[in-house]
Amino acid sequence: MTIIAPILIGIVYVTLMSLIREPHRRRFNAIMVAGAGAAYLSGGGFGAWEFAFTALITYFAYRGLDSWTFIGIAWLLHTIWDALHHLNGNPIIPFADHSSLGCAICDPVIALWCLLGGRSITDHVRGWLGGGPPRRVAEPS
Numbered sequence: 001m002t003i004i005a006p007i008l009i010g011i012v013y014v015t016l017m018s019l020i021r022e023p024h025r026r027r028f029n030a031i032m033v034a035g036a037g038a039a040y041l042s043g044g045g046f047g048a049w050e051f052a053f054t055a056l057i058t059y060f061a062y063r064g065l066d067s068w069t070f071i072g073i074a075w076l077l078h079t080i081w082d083a084l085h086h087l088n089g090n091p092i093i094p095f096a097d098h099s100s101l102g103c104a105i106c107d108p109v110i111a112l113w114c115l116l117g118g119r120s121i122t123d124h125v126r127g128w129l130g131g132g133p134p135r136r137v138a139e140p141s
Helices: 003-017 024-037 050-064 068-088 101-114 121-128
Strands: none
Touching: 003 024, 003 121, 024 050, 024 068, 050 068, 068 101, 068 121
16 A cells, blocks of 8 residues: 555546646646645755755746646656655654655656646546547647
8 A cells, every 4th residue: 555545646636636727727736846845844854955955846836837847847856855755764744654655656646747738637537438528728828
């Protein structure tokens, strides 16, 4: 379950986010990854580096307001940070030893979806089930 549950959580996240229409979906995800970037601040496992990492993620999240690619990169950076915290013994949830490992497994699922453009998977499922073709939503330029 250490591997399966985080993957399922990533899939549930992507599914729920797919219910939000564009461009709100992209902007909401930029806010989510910014929050994830600040998640380790209270633990302080890496001291001042926690602030530097939060600043880096904040930059990518800001750029992500207009770009799924930047959001995906931010989730991949968070994956690295999760792995480092797991290896250093400073989990994101202090009383859950493998929480950073779970996060490091979940985050790439979300990152992959973002790097593929953050398209609504629920629209595609509706199309497969006979609800018509997937809705095409024009991206603002």
